[in-house]
Amino acid sequence: xxxxxxxxxxxxxxxxxxxxxxxxxxxxxxxxxxxxxxxxxxxxxxxxxxxxxxxxxxxxxxxxxxxxxxxxxxxxxxxxxxxxxxxxxxxxxxxxxxxxxxxxxxxxxxxxxxxxxxxxxxxxxxxxxxxxxxxxxxxxxxxxxxxxxxxxxxxxxxxxxxxxxxxxxxxxxxxxxxxxxxxxxxxxxxxxxxxxxxxxxxxxxxxxxxxxxxxxxxxxxxxxxxxxxxxxxxxxxxxxxxxxxxxxxxxxxxxxxxxxxxxxxxxxxxxxxxxxxxxxxxxxxxxxxxxxxxxxxxxxxxxxxxxxxxxxxxxxxxxxxxx
Amino acid sequence: xxxxxxxxxxxxxxxxxxxxxxxxxxxxxxxxxxxxxxxxxxxxxxxxxxxxxxxxxxxxxxxxxxxxxxxxxxxxxxxxxxxxxxxxxxxxxxxxxxxxxxxxxxxxxxxxxxxxxxxxxxxxxxxxxxxxxxxxxxxxxxxxxxxxxxxxxxxxxxxxxxxxxxxxxxxxxxxxxxxxxxxxxxxxxxxxxxxxxxxxxxxxxxxxxxxxxxxxxxxxxxxxxxxxxxxxxxxxxxxxxxxxxxxxxxxxxxxxxxxxxxxxxxxxxxxxxxxxxxxxxxxxxxxxxxxxxxxxxxxxxxxxxxxxxxxxxxxxxxxxxxx
Numbered sequence: 001x002x003x004x005x006x007x008x009x010x011x012x013x014x015x016x017x018x019x020x021x022x023x024x025x026x027x028x029x030x031x032x033x034x035x036x037x038x039x040x041x042x043x044x045x046x047x048x049x050x051x052x053x054x055x056x057x058x059x060x061x062x063x064x065x066x067x068x069x070x071x072x073x074x075x076x077x078x079x080x081x082x083x084x085x086x087x088x089x090x091x092x093x094x095x096x097x098x099x100x101x102x103x104x105x106x107x108x109x110x111x112x113x114x115x116x117x118x119x120x121x122x123x124x125x126x127x128x129x130x131x132x133x134x135x136x137x138x139x140x141x142x143x144x145x146x147x148x149x150x151x152x153x154x155x156x157x158x159x160x161x162x163x164x165x166x167x168x169x170x171x172x173x174x175x176x177x178x179x180x181x182x183x184x185x186x187x188x189x190x191x192x193x194x195x196x197x198x199x200x201x202x203x204x205x206x207x208x209x210x211x212x213x214x215x216x217x218x219x220x221x222x223x224x225x226x227x228x229x230x231x232x233x234x235x236x237x238x239x240x241x242x243x244x245x246x247x248x249x250x251x252x253x254x255x256x257x258x259x260x261x262x263x264x265x266x267x268x269x270x271x272x273x274x275x276x277x278x279x280x281x282x283x284x285x286x287x288x289x290x291x292x293x294x295x296x297x298x299x300x301x302x303x304x305x306x307x308x309x310x311x312x313x314x315x316x317x318x319x320x321x322x323x
Numbered sequence: 324x325x326x327x328x329x330x331x332x333x334x335x336x337x338x339x340x341x342x343x344x345x346x347x348x349x350x351x352x353x354x355x356x357x358x359x360x361x362x363x364x365x366x367x368x369x370x371x372x373x374x375x376x377x378x379x380x381x382x383x384x385x386x387x388x389x390x391x392x393x394x395x396x397x398x399x400x401x402x403x404x405x406x407x408x409x410x411x412x413x414x415x416x417x418x419x420x421x422x423x424x425x426x427x428x429x430x431x432x433x434x435x436x437x438x439x440x441x442x443x444x445x446x447x448x449x450x451x452x453x454x455x456x457x458x459x460x461x462x463x464x465x466x467x468x469x470x471x472x473x474x475x476x477x478x479x480x481x482x483x484x485x486x487x488x489x490x491x492x493x494x495x496x497x498x499x500x501x502x503x504x505x506x507x508x509x510x511x512x513x514x515x516x517x518x519x520x521x522x523x524x525x526x527x528x529x530x531x532x533x534x535x536x537x538x539x540x541x542x543x544x545x546x547x548x549x550x551x552x553x554x555x556x557x558x559x560x561x562x563x564x565x566x567x568x569x570x571x572x573x574x575x576x577x578x579x580x581x582x583x584x585x586x587x588x589x590x591x592x593x594x595x596x597x598x599x600x601x602x603x604x605x606x607x608x609x610x611x612x613x614x615x616x617x618x619x620x621x622x623x624x625x626x627x628x629x630x631x632x633x634x635x636x637x638x639x640x641x642x643x644x645x646x
Contacts, residue, residue, distance in 0.1 A: 202533045203526045203566060210525045239574050243526060243566030251562050256587075257580035264579075 002046040003117040007110035008317035009039040009095075009103065010141045010148065011176060011287050013234045013279065014214045015241045017207070018198040024158040025137040028198070029211040032149045032218050033141045035169065036176060037317035039095045041103070043110035045118040048088035056090040070111065073135045077115050087118065095312075108135030109142035113320045125319075129162040145169040145318035147222045149215075169316040172225045175295060177288040179302055180310040181258040190282040193245060193252050200249040207244050231277025231289055238279040256284040258307035265305055274298060325369040326440040330433035331640035332362040332426065333464045333471065334499060334610050336557045336602065337537045338564045340530070341521040347481040348460040351521070352534040354473045355541050356464045358492065359499055360640035362418045364426070366433035368441040371411035379413040393434065396458045400438050410441065418635075431458030432465035436643045448642075452485040468492040468641035470545045472538075492639040495548045498618060500611040502625055503633040504581040513605040516568060516575050523572040530567050554600025554612055561602040579607040581630035588628055597621060
C-alpha cells in the first residue's frame with residue numbers, strides 16, 4: 001500500500017495574489033508558473049492501523065498546526081470517498097519551509113497525489129489539481145511539470161478553478177536560478193498578506209485590470225520560447241504585485257536589502273548584454289530566468305552580491321510522480 | 324544693489340509626482356511639505372555691467388546646462404517687467420546637487436527672491452512662488468518656512484498653481500533626519516521619471532484618486548501636531564509614489580539596498596516604542612520624521628546601519644530670507 005510521491009515546487013511568472021474565496025482558495029486572477037526540478041517535496045503515505053493519523057514532517061513529529069492542516073486535507077478525501085482508514089504520512093522538503101520558496105505548493109501537490117494512490121482513487125490530474133488548490137492555492141500548479149496555468153474559474157464552488165499544463169518540461173530548455181537571501185520563515189504568511197492587500201491597497205483593482213495582458217504575453221512568450229517577452233512581462237508583473245503589497249495598510253514589505261542588490265545586479269547584467277530577468281515571491285529571495293548559455297556569467301555575478309546565502313540553478317521540472 | 328538670499332530646501336510629506344503641463348510645471352496633484360533648516364541654497368545676485376549674464380555655481384563657472392536654465396529663468400522676469408540689465412549670480416548649495424535632496428527647490432526659491440530684490444520688483448510671496456514653480460516645480464514650496472501646501476490650481480496658464488504656508492516654523496517643533504545613502508547625481512531626473520510614470524504606470528490613476536485623503540490627513544495632522552497621523556499617512560503616500568515608479572515601463576527604482584535597511588530600522592524602532600516615520604524622494608536617501616525626545620536613540624540606531632554616508636538632523640526651517 002505504501003506509496004512515495006515526489007512533487008516539484010513551482011514559481012509563478014504571472015503571480016497569484018488575492019483570493020475570491022478564503023476557504024476554497026479560489027483566486028481573483030489566473031497565474032502562470034514554471035515547475036522547478038531542484039526544489040521538491042517527497043511524501044510517503046501508508047495505511048496506519050490505528051485510531052489516529054500520524055504525520056512526520058522533515059523527520060520529526062509535525063507541529064500541531066502542520067499536522068492539523070494535513071489531517072484536514074486527508075479528511076477532504078475521506079469524506080468525499082467514504083474512506084475510514086487512518087494514514088501515516090512522512091513528508092520532507094529538500095529546501096526551507098515557508099520562506100517564499102513555495103514549500104506548500106510542492107507539499108500539497110505531493111500529498112494529494114500520494115493520497116490518491118494509497119486510497120486507490122484513480123483521480124485525474126485536474127481533480128488532483130483542485131484538491132491541491134484547497135490545500136494551498138498555488139499547489140494546484142505543482143501537479144504538472146513544464147509551464148502551467150491556473151485558471152481561476154468562475155464558479156463559486158471552485159469546480160472550475162484548477163491548473164492545466166501549457167507545455168511539457170522538454171518544450172523549452174530554460175533556467176531559473178533561485179537566489180536565497182534569507183531562508184527563515186517569513187513574518188507574514190501569504191494568506192494574511194494577500195487578504196490585507198485585497199482589502200486595503202488602493203492599487204489592487206489596477207492589478208486585476210492589467211493581469212489579462214500579462215497572461216497573454218507570458219503564455220505567447222512561452223509558446224514562442226521568447227525569453228525577452230516572458231522576462232519583461234514577468235518583472236513588470238512582479239513589481240506590480242509587490243507594489244500592491246507596499247501600498248497595503250499597514251505596508252507589507254518582503255524585500256530585504258540584498259533583494260534590491262540582486263535586482264540591481266540583474267539590471268547591470270542586462271546592460272552588459274547578459275539577458276536575464278528577475279521575479280520575487282512573498283519573501284526576500286529572488287528568482288532569475290535566463291538561457292543556459294549565460295549560466296556561468298550569471299552565477300559568478302550573483303555570487304559576488306553580499307548577503308547571498310545560496311544559489312540553486314533549476315531546469316524546468318516534471319509533473320508530480322510516484323517514485 | 325547686490326542682494327544675498329538664503330532659501331531652505333523642503334521635503335514633501337505628501338508627494339508631487341506627475342505634471343499636467345511640462346513647461347509651466349503645473350502638477351497633477353497638490354503636495355504638502357516641511358521646510359528644513361539645515362539644507363539650503365545661498366544666492367547672491369547683482370547687476371552686471373556687461374552684455375551677458377554670469378553664473379557662478381558652487382564657486383565654479385556653472386555648466387552650460389545649469390547656466391542656460393538660470394538665464395532662462397531670469398528672462399522670465401526681464402520679459403515680464405521690461406528689464407534689460409544683465410546679472411551676475413553666485414549660487415551655492417550646502418549639500419549635494421540632484422541627489423534627491425531637493426537642491427533645485429531651494430535653488431530656484433533663492434533665485435526668484437534674489438531677482439525680485441535686485442530688480443526691486445516688490446512681488447508678493449504668491450507671485451514668487453509661481454515664478455519658483457516655473458523654475459523647478461517643488462521650489463514653489465521653498466519660498467515659505469514651516470509647513471506648506473502647493474495648490475495645483477485649475478487654470479491652464481498656472482496662475483493659480485502656487486504654494487501657501489499652512490503653519491509657521493515655530494508652530495510645531497518636530498525633527499526630520501536626512502539619512503544620506505548616496506549623494507551622487509541620480510541616473511534618472513525627476514522630470515523624466517514622472518513623465519514616464521504618468522504615461523505608463525497602470526497604478527498612476529489610483530495615485531491621483533487617493534491623494535485627497537492623504538492631503539486631508541496630513542493637513543489636519545499638522546494642525547493637531549499629531550505625529551502618528553502625519554507619519555502613517557506620509558509613509559503610505561511615499562510607498563504609493565514609489566509603487567507608481569516601480570510599475571512604470573521600464574521600471575524606475577531609486578531605492579538602494581541601504582534604503583530598505585533604513586526602512587526596516589524605522590519599523591524596528593517603532594516596534595520598540597520609538598515613534599518615527601520614513602519618507603523617500605526620487606533618490607535612495609531616506610528622511611525620518613520624529614519628536615526631538617527620541618533624537619539620540621534614533622541617531623544611534625540609524626548610524627548602526629551599514630552604507631550610511633551621513634545624517635543631518637533638521638528642525639522646521641524658515642521662509643526664504645535676505646541675509
